[in-house]
Amino acid sequence: MxxxxxxxxxxxxxxxxxxxxxxxxxxxxxxxxxxxxxxxxxxxxxxxxxxxxxxxxxxxxxxxxxxxxxxxxxxxxxxxxxxxxxxxxxxxxxxxxxxxxxxxxxxxxxxxxxxxxxxxxxxxxxxxxxxxxxxxxxxxxxxxxxxxxxxxxxxxxxxxxxxxxxxxxxxxxxxxxxxxGEDVDMPILGGEVNPSEVDLAVANLVMPELMDGACLQLGIGGMPGTIGKMIAESDLKDLGVHTEMYVDAFVDMSMAGKITGKYKPFDQYRQGYAFAAGTKKLYDFLDNNLECAAYPVSYMNDVARVSSIDNFVSINGAVDIDLFGQVSSETSGVKHISGAGGQQDFVLGAYLSKGGKSFICCSSSFMDKKSGTLQSRIRPTMMDGTVITATRSNLHWLVTEYGKLNVKGLSTWQRAEGIINLAHPQFRDELIADAEKMNIWRRSNKK
Known part of the structure; x- marks a missing residue:
C-alpha cells in the first residue's frame, strides 16, 4: 500500500x-x-x-x-x-x-x-x-x-x-x-515595529555592547524588535542565530545581510530555532529555507550548548526587578502574566559564554490602567507571590531607558545603587529609603 x-x-x-x-x-x-x-x-x-x-x-x-x-x-x-x-x-x-x-x-x-x-x-x-x-x-x-x-x-x-x-x-x-483544516492564513504575532521612546532608548544602550560575529537570541516584543531593526541598519556583520523563538527581527537582519553564522562552532551558516511566530514575512522566509533549522527545544535551549558559543548575546524582557537583582518575567504578585520559557536557559548560557552577554531589558515604569498612576518596575523586594524567573546570581546586564548595569561581581549595596540609578527618577528617593531599611545602602552612594 x-x-x-x-x-x-x-x-x-x-x-x-x-x-x-x-x-x-x-x-x-x-x-x-x-x-x-x-x-x-x-x-x-x-x-x-x-x-x-x-x-x-x-x-x-x-x-x-x-x-x-x-x-x-x-x-x-x-x-x-x-x-x-x-x-x-x-x-x-x-x-x-x-x-x-x-x-x-x-x-x-x-x-x-x-x-x-x-x-x-x-x-x-x-x-x-x-x-x-x-x-x-x-x-x-x-x-x-x-x-x-x-x-x-x-x-x-x-x-x-x-x-x-x-x-x-x-x-x-x-x-x-x-x-x-480550513484554508486560513497563519496567525500573526507582532507586526511592523513602531518603537516607543523607551524602546529606542534601551536599544541605543544595548547596540554598543554588540560585536561582529556575535550569536543572537531574541525574545518577542517591541524592544527586541527595535534592536533587530537597528542591527539590520548597522555596520555589524557575520552574526549568528541560535534562538528559542524565531521572530521577524531575524528576517530583517537576514535580508540586510547581517547574518552568516560563519563563526558558530556547530550548525555553521544555519539559523537554529525551536519555534517561530510572526507576520507573513516570517512564514514566507522560513518556508523550505535550508538556511533556517528547526530543532527540538531540548537542543536549542541546552545551557551547555548555548554556553559553548563564544560571544553569545541573549536579549529578554521582564515584568518586575528588585533591588537584589531578582527578575520576574512570569507573575506580578499572584497575577499570572506569561511563563518562564527559555529565559533561565539563555540568561545562564550567555552568562557562561566566553565573551557572552545576557541582557534583561524593560521600561523603568508603567502606567497602571486601574489607578491611572505611574508604577515602578523596579521594586525594593518582589511583591508577595511573585515568581522569580532569573535569580540574582545569574543576572548579567540590566537595561532600562535610564541606563545599563553589569551586575557581575557586585555586592548587594553596589547592585542597589546601580539598579536605583536605572529607576524612574520619581521613585529613586523612595527606593533609597527602602534600601537603607534592608541594609543594602551606603550613605556615601548618593550623589
Missing part, C-alpha cells in the same frame, strides 16, 4: 475524528501556531456529553472554541506551558492553569507525566514519503508523538515547511486520523 492510499484510509471529518475522545482523558493541543482550528471546533460541539477533559498546550494565538462553550471550566481544564495574552485571561477566568517549566527540559517531561491519550495539532501537507512537517512548532512535538496513545493531525495547506533540523515531523504510519 502506498502512502497516498494510507492517507485516504485515515482521512475523516473533524467530528468523526474527535469521537475517540472520552471523559477523563488527557489531550495535547500542539503548540503556538500549530493549535488546531476545526478539531477544536468539533470537540466544542461534543462538549455537553463530556467532562474532566484535561488539555496541554501553550502560546495560543487564536481563541479556543472549547473555551466559549457553556460551563467550559467544568468540562475542560487547560494547562499551558507558556501563557499568551489569551491564556492570561483564561487563567484569570478560572478556565486554565500554568505548568511551571524549564523549557529546555519540556520534551523529557513527557516521559514522566501522564501521557496524552490523544494528541491533535496542525501540520503541513504530507510529502511523497508519508511525512507531515510540524511547521514552526518543532519545540517538543516529537516527544509528544513518541508517547501519545493516538495522534490526530489537522492539515493546514498554508503551514510553512520548516526544514534543517531534527524532530520536525510525524509519519502517516503513526497517525490514527487525518482531517483537512
Amino acid at each position: 502506498n502512502y497516498q492510499e494510507k492517507f485516504q484510509q485515515k482521512l475523516t471529518t473533524p467530528d468523526e475524528a474527535v469521537k475517540c475522545i472520552e471523559s477523563g482523558m488527557w489531550l495535547d493541543y500542539g503548540w503556538c501556531v500549530g493549535t488546531t482550528i476545526v478539531l477544536d471546533q468539533a470537540l466544542a460541539r461534543r462538549s455537553q456529553e463530556l467532562h474532566d477533559i484535561k488539555i496541554r498546550g501553550g502560546l495560543l494565538l487564536r481563541p479556543l472554541a472549547i473555551a466559549s462553550v457553556e460551563n467550559a471550566a467544568e468540562i475542560f481544564n487547560w494547562n499551558t506551558w507558556h501563557a499568551s495574552g489569551l491564556e492570561r485571561k483564561m487563567i484569570a477566568g478560572g478556565f486554565g492553569y500554568y505548568n511551571p517549566i524549564r523549557y529546555s527540559e519540556l520534551p523529557s517531561y513527557y516521559e514522566n507525566i501522564t501521557p496524552p491519550d490523544v494528541a491533535m495539532f496542525q501540520v503541513g501537507p504530507m510529502d511523497e514519503h508519508g511525512y507531515f512537517n510540524f511547521g514552526p512548532q518543532c519545540s517538543h512535538l516529537r516527544a509528544v508523538c513518541n508517547v501519545a496513545k493516538k495522534i490526530i493531525v489537522e492539515v493546514n495547506p498554508k503551514m510553512p515547511r520548516c526544514l534543517g533540523g531534527v524532530g520536525n515531523w510525524v509519519h502517516i504510519d503513526e497517525i490514527a486520523h487525518v482531517v483537512m
